[in-house]
Amino acid sequence: MKFVVLKFGGTSLVDVDLREKAANKIIAAKEEGHMPVVVVSAIGRKGDPYATDTLINLVSQSYRELPNREMDLLMSCGEIISGIIMVAALQSMGHPAVLLTGAQAGIITDNKYSEARILKVQPQKVTKFAQEGYIVVVAGFQGVTEDGDITTLGRGGSDTTAAALGVALNAVCVDIYTDVEGIMTADPRIVKEAKALDVITYDEICHLAHEGAKVVHPRAVEIAMQKGIPLRVRSTFTDSPGTLVTTSGEAYKGTIDITRDRIITGITYISGIAQFKVGIGTGIEGLKQQRRVFRALALAGISIDFINLLPEFVLFTVLDNVADKTVKVLENTGYVPEMITGCAKVSAVGAGMSGVPGVIADIVEALTKEDIQILQCNDSHTTVWVLVRREDMEKAVIALHRQFKLGQ
Template sequence: MRFLVLKFGGTSLVSPELRERVAGKIIAAKDEGYAPVVVVSAIGRQGDPYATDTLINLVKQSNRKIPGREKDLLMSCGEIISGVIMAANLQNIGCPAVFLTGAQAGIITDNRYSEARILKVHPNNITKYAQEGYVVVVAGFQGVSEDGEITTLGRGGSDTTAAALGVALNAEYVDIYTDVEGIMTADPRIVTEAKALQAITYDEICHLAHEGAKVVHPRAVEIAMQKGVPLRVRSTFSDAPGTLVTSSGEVYKGTIDITRDRIITGITYISGIAQIKVNTSSGIEGSRQQRRMFRALALAGVSIDFINILPEVVLFTVRDDLAEKAIKVLENAGYVAEVINGCAKVSAVGAGMSGVPGVIADIVEAMTKDDIQILQCNDSHTTVWVLVRREEMENAVRALHRQFKLAH
């Protein structure tokens, strides 16, 4: 069978009109000869009656510390409600459909409540119903542990469900439907000329997602990448082809020199972080101080990022809400630390930058043109990060988008 997995987020299911549009896309897939398997998130967002956060807040009126087991049982309800309604919509227009919970769909996880990892998928139930002509609707974001307890998969869990089912069913594609027309070169709320990419590599979208882009969860991409199942990020609200996420060989098929074709793929950002600077000694004594400092932060449960280690100074970032705690830990350990609150990390991501000279020069030039101070900089083979003040973040995103001509 030619399986196609279609995942729809909560904003795509919030009204009868939108659910009718979703049903149309499912029927269209069926008419193209696919066996559609539909993964759904909970309907709407916080404040909507059946959204996950709304259900949690309802219980917190009685008990603010919900045990993990009961919390996962509660959080699984939103997708069950959504899935039953979507199956009913399809049945109402004459399309045979059946709904399965994550457990019924054969999604087996470990037993970490609220952050469970998928261990394996037994898709026998899905295959059976598909062979009988049903559209199978599956609750995203949930599974069952090996000892029979309901679990949820954490942030981006429905994307992860869709990717895992795509791999288990050897699907031709996994389509992630959102409210945008694909993976954009930058946040269109900041860069009005941002455009949807036709194709992007697994590696690039993972880096974009880790660095702040919220269109598809990196864990879902990593699962799809393991078996080479192509993802397509598409819009519920249009018929645009969306963005194909696949291997670099497919993305750059036919090009002679991919570094000339596209050095930078997209610009993204993360705000709400603080920069911390700690002076240390030089030489062996400095190394010992640095090691002791990092150990103290780790033991205190302070996660650090964007680390630059120099002979006599260490720079790193933490979340703004952890800055005060980090400073206290350092002071208690005998260090003097300086902090700049209200920073943002702006990232330029592109598989084509590896080994290409001049990328850093272009980034510094773009920042200089707009009088944006770079507080810190770092790079990998696919990403260059710059740390700027939060009030300069949007200008930095626009400046880099212009510098690398991503609107063309």
């Protein structure tokens, strides 16, 4: 059996016309000789009647707390509603369909409510219904513990569901349908010249996603990568082929050559960041103080990022919403930190930069031309990060996109 998994986000399902577009893509996959398995997210976004945030507000506006177990039960409802409506749409178009919850589809997770990790997938029921001629629709974002409790998978959970099913079913590919043409070279709301990429490696999209790009969740990419299942990020609204995510040029049909002369693949960003500078002294004492700083933050449950260790001080960032807590922890530990709030991390990602001289020089040149101060900089084999002030973020994204000619 040649399975394909098609995942539709909530913005692709908000009205009858959009659901019909989604259903037509599912039917087209079936008519091409595949067995489509469909994963759906909750319909709409915050404020829409059946969006997950709306369901949560239904309880939280009247009651202060809801146990984590019951909260996951509530949060799983949106995808079930969405799945039922998709089944109705497919059947109205003459194609028998059946809905399975995450539990019924065999998505087995640990018991970390609201952020559960998939332990294994037992897709026997999916396979059974597919063999009987049904289009199987699966409620994304959810699973079940081995004890039978419903769990949810956290942000990007429907992407994760789709990737996990793709691996379990040895699918030909996993198509992630969304409201954009594919994975863009930058946020098109900021860069008018941004364009959709034809192809991108697993490694590149993981870095883009971790650094702020929101088209596909990195956990889904990592799952698909383990078995080499190709992902395609596509638009529900057009017939564009979208962006292929793979380890090589092997596409669903034919071959695409990933050229190595593309040094940078995309520019992305994360805002709402605070930078900290903490003096620690030098020598052996400085090393002891480094450990003391990071241990205090870890014990307080504060996640840090963008770490630079220098002889006399350490630099790192936290999200703005924990900046005040970070100050208190450091002061209580005996330090007097310097803090800059309202920062943004801008990242240039590209597998082609490894071993290529001059990338940092190009980045510094581009930002200097725009009088953008670099507060901090770091790099890896595939990513260069710069920290700038929030008011310079959009200028920085545009400048780097232009410097590396990503709009051409």
